[in-house]
Amino acid sequence: MKSLALVVLLLLMMTPVVRAAADVVPLPADKQGFGTARSAASPVWFTLGHQGLSEIFFPDLSTPATRETRLLVDGKPGQAYTEPADDRSLTFRQRLRGDGWQAEITYVTDPQRAAVLADVALTARRPVRITVDHVPMKGASEVVSTLPTEPVRHARGTFAVGFGDGVGQAALDRGFRVVAREYARGWHAYLDGLRRPKSADPKLYDMSVMVLAATEDKTNPGASIASPSFPWAFGFDRELAPELGPYALVWPRDLYHVSTAMIAAGDRAFAGRALDFMLQRQQQPDGHLPQNTKVDGTPFWKSVQLDETAAPLLLAWQLDRRDKSTVDAMRKAADYLLSYPNAPFSEQERWENQSGYSPATIASVVAGLVCFADLLQRNGEDAGKYLKAADEWQSEVESWTATSTGPYAPKPYYLRLTKDGNPDAATKYNLGDNNPADIDQRAVVDPSFLELVRLGVKRADDPVIRNTVEVVDQQLKEQGYWHRFTQDGYGETKDGGPWNVPNPVRTYGRLWPLLTGERGEYELLIDQKASAAKRLREIAATANNGRMLPEQVWGGRGTTSATPLAWTHAQYVRLAWSLDAGRPVERPDVVANRY
Template sequence: MNAPGWPGLSPTWASSAKDIVGTALGAGRVWYTIGYGILNEVFWPSCSLPQIRDLGFIVAGDGFWSEVKRENCYEISTLEPDIPLVRITHRHARYMLELECLADPSRDVVLIRYRLHGEDLKLYTLLAPHLEGSGYGNNAQVLPHGLAAMKGSSALMLAASHGFARGSAGYVGVSDGWQDFHQHGAMYWDYSVAPNGNVALMGELASGEGELALAFANTAEGAQTLALSSLASGWEIIRERFIDGWQRWTGELDPPGATDAQRDAVRRAAMVLKAHVDRAFPGALVASLSVPWGDTRDDPGGYHLVWSRDAVEAGLALLASGHAQAARNMLAYLIATQHPDGHWAQNFYCDGRPYWTGVQLDEAALPVLLAAKLADSGCLDGLQPQATSMVRRALQFVARTGPFSPQDRWEENAGINPFSVGVSIAALVAGVTGGFLEGSDCDYALSLADDWNARIEAWVYVRGTALDHQHGVHGHYVRIAPPGQTAQRSHVALRNRGTEELPARDLLGLEYLYLVRLGLRQANDPRMADTTKLIDALLRFDTPQGPYYRRYNEDGYGEHEDGRAFDGTGVGRAWPLLSGERGHYAVLAGEDPQPYLDAMLASASQGGMIPEQVWDSEPIEARHLFPGRPTGSAMPLVWAHAELIKLVATITSGEPVERLPAVAARYRTSSTPAQAHWREQAPCEVVDRGMPLLIEGERPFQLRVGIDGWQKPVDLDSEPLGFGLHGVRIDAKQLGALHALDFTRHFADGRGWEGHDWRIWLKPILKHRQATA
C-alpha cells in the first residue's frame, strides 16, 4: 500500500556536529559520519556525494518510546586515535543501546553491530534516504530482505542479520516512522511503498542484537546482494580486516619530540585527513564530510568538495606526518584537475567537475608550494616532468593575475591580501629555486616576486589610524585592499552583512601571519608585533579552554545573535583553525604556543573532530551552543586538522612546514628590488627616481610616455617578458623626469588607445637612502 502525504516536507541534511567520520581502506567506496550517536550522512561512490541523511533508532515498549538521537545521552570511543572503529553507548533509565560502526573494506557497505539492554523493549531503525545527493525524488520500498530506496542509477538496501519483523515506507513529516510513534506511541503503519518524494523507512528489528548492513549499488538487487553478502561474511572477519587496513596505513606515526597527548592528536588528525580522501580518484580530498547548518537547509554542495587550498594545506600536513605517498597522490590529482590557463576551480567534485565559479590566487599558488616541498623532501621522483608543466602553468597564471585576487581565501572579497600575495611570492621564488622554470621566466619570476614582496606594506599596511592610536601601536596590516587601491584610502564591502562597508584600514584579519610562516617577514618585525597586539585585542575570544580568533571584525558568516543558524547573514564566530595560525606565530616569536594548541584540542567533539567555528557568546542551551564548543558550522574541518598537525610539527622542530629554505633565505633581510613592476590591477603610485620601471601588459603594445605633465612625449614598443607578458623598461633619470612620469598604452590587437592616462610620482633618491639606512 502506498504511503500518504506525497511528496513530504522539504528535505534537510543532518546536523554538521559530527562525533567522528570514517571509511575503510580497501576496495569499498563508502564514507560514514556519526553525529548525536547515530549514523549521519553516508557518502557513495565518492566522498563528494552523500546518499542518506541519517540512520537512527527508536527504542519502544508498552506505553514507552524513545528516539536515541533526541535523548542525546551517549558516550563514544574508538579503538585507537587513528582507527575510526566507532563504539557508541546510549544510556537511558529504561535501556542501554550499544553500537559499533565500521565500513566493509571489500564492499560498498556500512555495518552496524547493535545490542539493546532492557526489559520488554524492541528496537526500530529510522532511515532517511537522500540518494544522488538530494532528498527530492527518492523512492522507498519495503522488500522481503530489508528496506530499500531507489533513485535514478542509485539504490540502497538496509538489511539485518536476523531480519525485520515488519517495515514501513513513508513521506517525511507526514507518514514516516517518527510521525507514527509521535502520533500513536507505537508502530502502527506498514506502508509498503512511498514513491518520488522526500521519503523515510522504518523497520522493527526481529532481534535485540545483531548486525545491520547498509549497502549501495546501481540497482536495488545489487545493493541487496552486497548487504547480504557482507552479513554472511561475518562481523569479526570484516572487523579484523578494517583494523588491519588502518594499522598498515598509520604505521608507526610518532612525531619527534611530541608529548603523548600531542602524538595522539596528530594520529587522530592524520586519520581525519585520510578519511576525506576519495577512492576512485586518489588524491582528491574534500574539505569536510559535513553540511554546515545541514539540519536547517538542503545544500547540494556542502563542504564535500575539493578546494585546492584546503587540499594543499592537508597535503603539507600529510607530508609532515610521514605520509609522502599521500601527498604525491594529491599532487598528481591537482596536476590532472588544473585548468589550461593554470588555475584551479574555486571548488569541484572529486571527478573534477567545477561547482562554484570563483577564482582565487592562493589556490593557484599553493599547489606550487606542495610540488616544491615534495622536491625539497626528495619525494618528487617520477612526477618531475608533470609537476614542472603544472608549476609553469600555475605561475604563469599567478604572474599574469596577481597580486590582485578575484577572491580572498575566505571567498568573499576581491583585492590584494597578505595571505594570497604571500603564497604567490613564495611560489614564484620556489618555481625558480626548485628548477621548475627556465629562461626568461626565471628572471621575470624573481623580479616580480621581489617587487611584490617590497610593496606588501604599500598595499596592506596602514599607519596612524584611530585603531593604532587607541591601542598604542604605530600601524598594522589589514585584511585586504580593494582592487587598484591601497588600504589607507578605500572601503571593503562586508559579505553576509547586506550593503555594509568598512574602511579597509579598520578591517583586521590574521592573513598577515603567513608572511612570517613563509619567511617573507621576521617574527620580531615591529609591524608584526603591533598587528598581533591589535588582533589579540579585537579578534580574540578567551575561554577557560584557551583562546580562539574570529576571521575579521564585522564578519557575517556564523549564527545570529540569538543562535539561529546562518542563513546568508549572521555573525562570524571564532575559528579553532585561527588559534593554530596564532600558535605558529607564537613559536616563531618566542612565545608559549601551548595555549593555542590546547584551545584547538578543547574545541573537538567526543570523537576528536575539530569544528570550523566555536560559539563565542553567552550559552544558549536550547540550541546546544556553549562558549568554546562547536557551532552548526562544518565539523570536522580538514583544514583545521591539517593546521593542528603542522602546529605540532612547528612546536617540535621550530620550523613551519610551509617554509621553503630558499624563500626564507632570499627574504631574511629586507632588500630593494631590481626594478618596479607597474600593471593596471596593482599600479605603482610612487617609485624611486633611480629605480628602473617596467610597464607591463598582457599583449604587445606601444607606450607613449612623457615627463612632469606630458612634456617631451616619446613612443616606445613593448618587448616580450616572461610568462607571455610584454613590457617597456623605463629609466626616469634618462628621460630627465624630476617629479612624475605620465603614460598611456596603444594595443596592437585592434583595441587601440586604452583611453586612460596614468601617472607615477618619483621619489628623490636621497629620501630613499635615508629611509632605508
C-alpha cells in the first residue's frame, strides 16, 4: 500500500473572508451529509455532495469558504454513495466508484482546530493517477499544495482542508484515527445527555438532533441557520442573492421551531441561547425582529413578518423566562405588535412573499401576546392591554380570513390570506414565483391555518377548522404530503430545472415534509394517534442515504431543495415527542385554556 498524503492549506491567517464572486457557483443544495465537531475550537463545517466535499463553512455558518474538494482518479470524479459511518456522530462515509476503480472516504473535522480531514482508501484494476480538485470561493483562500501521484493500484492516506497557516498540517500530524475518535466522543457525550422518544426511528432521531445542534454558529451562540445549502437561484443568481443567501442565515421563525424541538429533546440550553440571540442580537430598536439576519445579528432581508416578532414571546413562555432584561425586550416586541399599522395585517406571512391577513400569522401573534401576558401576570404586572388585543384578534380571525363564497365548499373555510380582511370579496393578487396570472384570494388555501389549532387559538373540533382540513386535503394533499398553498411556484420546473425569478418557464412548488409533521400534531388533538404515527413515518421516508431531511420532495424523493432543512428535522423531533406524550408538546396551555 502506497501512502496518499494530501494537504490543501487555505492561507487565510488574519485576513477577512471575502464572500463568493459571480463566477463561483455553489453545488446542488441536496446535501448528503453535514458535519462539524462539537467543540467551539473548531469553527468549520463541511457538507457532502454527490461527488465529494461540497461547501465548507468558515469562520462562521453564514460564510461558505470553499465550493468543493473532490478526489479525482485519472482526472475524473466518481459518483458517491453517502452514509453515516457512526450512528451517533456526524461522521460520514462516501463510497465512490469510477471507471475501474473504487474508493472509500470518511470525513470528520478536527475538534481542536479549523480543519476538515478525509481518510481515503482506494483500489483500482489498473494503475491510476490520484489528484485532489479543490475550488475555493474566489478571494476566500489560496491552494498551496495539491497532489498528483505516480500511478498506483492501491492507496491509503488522509488529506486535510485547513484554515490558517499550518492548520491542515497540524491536523494531519495528529493522525486521522486520533482525530476521528475525539470527534466521535464529542457527539456521543452530547447524545448521552439527552433523551430519546419511543416513537421515533432511533438512528434518524439521533441524526436529526445532531443536525439541529450543528446548525448553531460557534462564534455567535444561539444563531442557528436554516440550512447549510444554496438551492437554485440562491446559488447562481448574484442579483437575487449577492452573498449566497438566504438559507445560511438565521430566521426567527425557523429558530423558534428548532428551539422547541430542542426543548423536547432535553437541550433547553440551546433554546435559551436562541432566545437571547433573538432579543439581544436580532431585535431592532423599535421592537420587531427582521425577516432574517446573518449569524452576527446583522439584518439581511428586512421585511416585517409579525409571526417572527411573536416568536420570542412564545419561546420565552416555553422557557419560563421572566427576568427583567428579557421581559423588557419582550415588552418592546409586544408593543410593536399592538402598534403595527392595521395589525394583525402583516407585510409578509410565513411563506414570505405576500402581505395580508393570514390565519397562521394571526395565530402566532395572538398566542404570543397571551404567553407574554401570562409571564407579566406571574411577575405581578398588569397585562390587560395585551390580552385585550389578543382576544379581539382571536374573535375576528374567522371574519378576516374564512370565506363563505369560495369555489371549494359552501361552508366557510380558511384562506391562505386575504389582502383586505374581506374573505368573501373576489380580490385578486399575483402569487409570484413565476405564476403567470392573478388569482382570486378565495381560491388559495394553505395548510398553515392549523397554526390556529397547534398554538391553542382555536379548538381542533371547530367546524371551520374541520371544513378547511377537507378543502386543503382535496386541493393540496398528495401521497401523504402537502403543498404549501394553491399554485405554489417555489420549486423546480417540470423537468427538474432550478427555480429562478423572473423566469419565463413555469416552476412548481413540490411537497413539504414539515407540513406532514404539522398535520400529525393536529391529528393528536382529534384523537387520531395512529394517523399521527403514520405522519412520522412519512417524514422519515423522505430522508436520503445520509439521513438528511429535505425541504421538498417529489416522486417520493427529496428534490434539489434545501437539504438538510433544520425546520424539517425539528418537526420530526417534535412530532416524535408529541406522539410519546399523546399531545403536541409545543402547544402553550395558557392559550388553549383561554380559548
